[in-house]
Amino acid sequence: xxxxxxQVQKRGVARRRAMVDAAIKLFAQQGVRGTGVAAIAERAxxxxxxxxxxxxxxxxxxxxxxxxxxxxxxxxxAVPPDAEPTLDQAFDWFVRDAEHTAAAERELAAxxxxxxxxxxxxxxxxxxxxRDRGRALRAHLTALFTRAAADGTARADLDPAVLAAEVAxxxxxxxxxxxxxxxxVDLTAVHRGYFAGLAARLRT
Amino acid sequence: xxxxxxQVQKRGVARRRAMVDAAIKLFAQQGVRGTGVAAIAERAxxxxxxxxxxxxxxxxxxxxxxxxxxxxxxxxxAVPPDAEPTLDQAFDWFVRDAEHTAAAERELAAxxxxxxxxxxxxxxxxxxxxRDRGRALRAHLTALFTRAAADGTARADLDPAVLAAEVAxxxxxxxxxxxxxxxxVDLTAVHRGYFAGLAARLRT
DNA sequence: CATTTTCCTGCATGGTCATTCAAGATAATG
DNA sequence: CATTATCTTGAATGACCATGCAGGAAAATG
Numbered sequence: 001x002x003x004x005x006x007q008v009q010k011r012g013v014a015r016r017r018a019m020v021d022a023a024i025k026l027f028a029q030q031g032v033r034g035t036g037v038a039a040i041a042e043r044a045x046x047x048x049x050x051x052x053x054x055x056x057x058x059x060x061x062x063x064x065x066x067x068x069x070x071x072x073x074x075x076x077x078a079v080p081p082d083a084e085p086t087l088d089q090a091f092d093w094f095v096r097d098a099e100h101t102a103a104a105e106r107e108l109a110a111x112x113x114x115x116x117x118x119x120x121x122x123x124x125x126x127x128x129x130x131r132d133r134g135r136a137l138r139a140h141l142t143a144l145f146t147r148a149a150a151d152g153t154a155r156a157d158l159d160p161a162v163l164a165a166e167v168a169x170x171x172x173x174x175x176x177x178x179x180x181x182x183x184x185v186d187l188t189a190v191h192r193g194y195f196a197g198l199a200a201r202l203r204t
Numbered sequence: 205x206x207x208x209x210x211q212v213q214k215r216g217v218a219r220r221r222a223m224v225d226a227a228i229k230l231f232a233q234q235g236v237r238g239t240g241v242a243a244i245a246e247r248a249x250x251x252x253x254x255x256x257x258x259x260x261x262x263x264x265x266x267x268x269x270x271x272x273x274x275x276x277x278x279x280x281x282a283v284p285p286d287a288e289p290t291l292d293q294a295f296d297w298f299v300r301d302a303e304h305t306a307a308a309e310r311e312l313a314a315x316x317x318x319x320x321x322x323x324x325x326x327x328x329x330x331x332x333x334x335r336d337r338g339r340a341l342r343a344h345l346t347a348l349f350t351r352a353a354a355d356g357t358a359r360a361d362l363d364p365a366v367l368a369a370e371v372a373x374x375x376x377x378x379x380x381x382x383x384x385x386x387x388x389v390d391l392t393a394v395h396r397g398y399f400a401g402l403a404a405r406l407r408t
Numbered sequence: 409c410a411t412t413t414t415c416c417t418g419c420a421t422g423g424t425c426a427t428t429c430a431a432g433a434t435a436a437t438g
Numbered sequence: 439c440a441t442t443a444t445c446t447t448g449a450a451t452g453a454c455c456a457t458g459c460a461g462g463a464a465a466a467t468g
Binding site for chain 3: 010011036037038048049052057058
């Protein structure tokens with residue numbers, strides 16, 4: 001694996017980025033199992049050996065891809081992770097995020113969905129990664145609903161944890177449907193409808 | 205491929221069923237790409253050659269698996285496909301279906317989700333299969349909401365097609381979250397909460 | 409009982425897979 | 439310029455993949 005002792009060269013950095021980019025695209029389309037290192041290397045203008053040299057193994061590349069995907073998602077977020085938005089702010093953000101995904105980030109969404117479904121079964125490192133990421137999102141949402149119930153913004157007779165799971169389920173499912181059939185499923189419209197309804201339900 | 209001319213023997217029928225059963229289990233866990241015919245054959249107590257003999261190819265087996273999965277789902281449905289249930293009846297059925305899945309049908313749910321996500325990209329026969337199946341479900345739901353709006357059961361200022369996509373998205377996402385993390389996601393509770401809220405929203 | 413059909417196996421084939429290794433090319437360093 | 443480290447390649451390896459084929463076992467049919 002490169003970069004352990006000495007200096008990295010900018011040529012190597014560029015190659016690594018090209019490889020990760022290629023891997024993101026191919027993993028999103030065909031999954032990890034369905035994509036060979038040869039195909040990734042070729043798309044990045046290199047050989048399988050070079051790929052292994054840089055990442056140690058295919059799993060190493062997968063790890064790098066996930067980290068890069070997280071980096072991009074966070075960069076786009078542009079919100080301090082410890083912020084405490086109101087319900088309306090959060091809902092608005094979810095709708096805007098769906099808009100942005102539909103317009104320009106199909107790849108990242110497909111990567112997330114494909115790899116999640118590829119790792120439903122426990123046992124792999126990737127399963128833990130995606131499971132914990134889901135838990136973190138639901139915890140975030142639970143806190144949001146708990147705050148809203150406490151300060152009177154929302155009715156208090158609904159279980160915040162169940163609500164959180166419901167919202168997470170809707171978002172995940174909407175993305176899945178849209179990826180599968182983008183001509184017939186309008187990701188933004190569905191989000192707008194759902195969150196408008198949810199806001200009304202919580203206000204009542 | 206067997207069964208083209210003469211009579212099928214009961215031994216062959218049993219073997220085929222064993223193979224389809226094994227395939228359903230393994231496909232659900234590892235996807236089609238991640239499962240070799242050797243593993244399926246072994247679990248069914250046979251050899252890869254026997255499998256190919258019965259189904260012609262791996263794709264033939266996949267087709268048989270999908271048909272069997274459909275058969276099981278329909279059998280469980282126990283509802284004439286041209287029925288016109290009321291909103292409450294339909295919602296109740298979705299909740300009961302989730303209950304049943306959570307209790308005893310994890311395998312079929314995992315098969316559906318895994319194969320759907322494995323075929324997000326257009327081009328394959330399986331992609332078309334899952335895309336059209338999604339369209340059919342949404343069309344069904346759209347008709348349901350249209351009827352309810354027409355006879356005054358539900359408010360009429362919401363787009364039935366968007367509502368249908370929303371419901372389909374929720375159901376799909378709830379199953380995905382539950383499959384990924386069954387210890388923390390209560391499929392039934394989430395369904396109950398969502399459909400209770402949806403019923404309230406439509407009544408208002 | 410003989411013939412035909414279905415069912416199944418063992419073996420072989422060509423393909424793809426991830427990974428290793430030795431050696432060459434390129435860049436940085438003193 | 440020489441040395442050293444980084445980067446890259448080409449060939450080779452062994453594992454696994456789906457499938458084909460030839461022949462044999464089992465069952466049905468007359």
